[in-house]
Structure formats: C-alpha cells, structure tokens
Amino acid sequence: MNPLASLETLPPAKPGMDWRALNRYRKEDRGAAFYLTCLQYAQHLWQQRLPARSILCLDRAWGADLQGDEAVLKEWPLPYAALVDILKAAPDGAFLGNPRVHFQHYADRLGEPRREQRKWRAWACWDLTRATLPQLPGDPRHKVDYPSHPEISEQLALHGHPAEVELWLSTYPPR
Numbered sequence: 001m002n003p004l005a006s007l008e009t010l011p012p013a014k015p016g017m018d019w020r021a022l023n024r025y026r027k028e029d030r031g032a033a034f035y036l037t038c039l040q041y042a043q044h045l046w047q048q049r050l051p052a053r054s055i056l057c058l059d060r061a062w063g064a065d066l067q068g069d070e071a072v073l074k075e076w077p078l079p080y081a082a083l084v085d086i087l088k089a090a091p092d093g094a095f096l097g098n099p100r101v102h103f104q105h106y107a108d109r110l111g112e113p114r115r116e117q118r119k120w121r122a123w124a125c126w127d128l129t130r131a132t133l134p135q136l137p138g139d140p141r142h143k144v145d146y147p148s149h150p151e152i153s154e155q156l157a158l159h160g161h162p163a164e165v166e167l168w169l170s171t172y173p174p175r
Contacts, residue, residue, distance in 0.1 A: 003047040004091065009082040011036065011075075013044035022060065032072045035064035039076055051090040052097040058083055059106065062121045065113070068161030078164060080171040083125055087132040088173070100129045100136040108144050120155040123147050124168050132173050 006012060014021070021041050025034045042057035058079045066073065083099075090096045107122035127149060129136065138146075147155070156165045 004049055004089075005047075006043060007046055007082055007085045007089075009079065009085050010039050010043040010046070013040050013047060017041050017044040022057075030063070030065045032064070032066065032070045035061050035066060035070075036072050036076065038064065039079060039082070042079070042082065046086060049091060049094045051086050052095050052099075054086055055083065055099055055102070058086075058125075059122075062125075063114070063118050066161070068164070073161070077167055078121075078161070080124070080128060080168050083128060084132055084171050084173060087129060098136050100126060100133070101139045101142075103129060104138055104142060104144065104146075108142070116155070117159040120152060120159050123152050124156055127152055128168070128171060 017040065021037055021044075022034075025037070038057050038061035042054045042061065045051075045054040045057060061079055087096075087099065103122050103126035107119050107126060110118050110122065127147075153165050153169070156168060
C-alpha cells in the first residue's frame with residue numbers, strides 16, 4: 001500500500017520511526033522534545049495509513065508538559081487542526097475507529113498530571129469530532145454529562161494555554 005501524503009499541520013516524520021521514538025521519554029521528561037516527537041510520530045502513523053493510531057499520538061502531544069510559550073508551539077501549535085485534517089482525510093478502508101467515543105471516554109477517565117487541562121482538551125476534541133464527522137454516534141451506554149460548547153471554551157480558557165481557545169475555535173470546519 002502506498003503511504004499517504006504528509007499532513008501540513010504536522011511536522012515531517014523522521015525516517016524509520018517506530019514505537020521506540022516515544023518509549024524513550026520518561027514520565028518526568030515530557031516537555032517540548034516529547035511534544036515534537038509525538039507530532040512527528042503521528043505524522044509517521046498517518047503516512048502508514050493508521051489514522052486511529054495517529055490520533056492516539058495526538059492525545060499524547062496534548063498531554064505534554066508545556067506552559068504555552070515554548071518555541072515548538074510557535075511552529076507546531078497544539079494539534080487541533082491536525083485532528084480535523086485526519087478526520088476529514090482518513091482514507092476508505094483505513095481504521096479510524098470512532099474518535100467521538102474515544103474522546104468521550106478519554107475525557108471522563110483521565111488522571112493526573114494536569115488532569116483538568118487534559119480533560120478539557122479531550123472534550124474540545126470530542127466537540128471538534130462531532131462538528132467534523134456528525135454522523136459518528138456517541139456511546140449511549142456511557143453515562144456522562146456532556147459539556148456545552150461554551151462550557152468547553154470557558155474551561156479551556158481556565159486550564160489551557162494562553163490563546164488556546166482561539167486556536168481551537170479556528171479549526172472548526174465551516175458550518
């Protein structure tokens with residue numbers, strides 16, 4: 001199978017990447033280098049026609065220990081736009097799973113570190129997924145109070161990086 005073209009919203013993958021690229025980071029070493037490696041590995045998985053696994057790498061990137069002023073974020077902002085690109089361009093026959101359900105469960109089950117920040121980013125991704133692929137159903141067996149769009153905005157403003165709400169909102173597909 002031919003690899004997919006690179007996504008412009010993710011940095012180029014390093015040649016020969018595999019799971020060891022992320023495995024080398026210890027829990028206490030999850031800063032800018034980890035973030036960039038997550039994005040590069042997400043690109044690698046995307047090119048290998050593995051959109052669901054690419055999204056899982058984005059989850060890890062959103063969980064990196066960043067303050068919001070790191071140089072890497074200027075070139076490669078938090079990957080909300082990359083998520084939308086993956087959702088829109090996942091090729092037929094490639095396993096995407098149901099990202100709406102994934103983010104719904106993920107947001108409801110996160111622990112520390114930075115639990116609130118990661119939780120509201122997951123809800124932001126859930127909302128983006130609903131807007132991008134409205135045909136995907138939620139999990140009716142998962143009893144959770146779904147946050148509203150304004151509540152997600154408010155909580156991202158409280159727990160996210162400066163200007164993260166604007167970045168997130170800028171990635172919504174046209175309605």
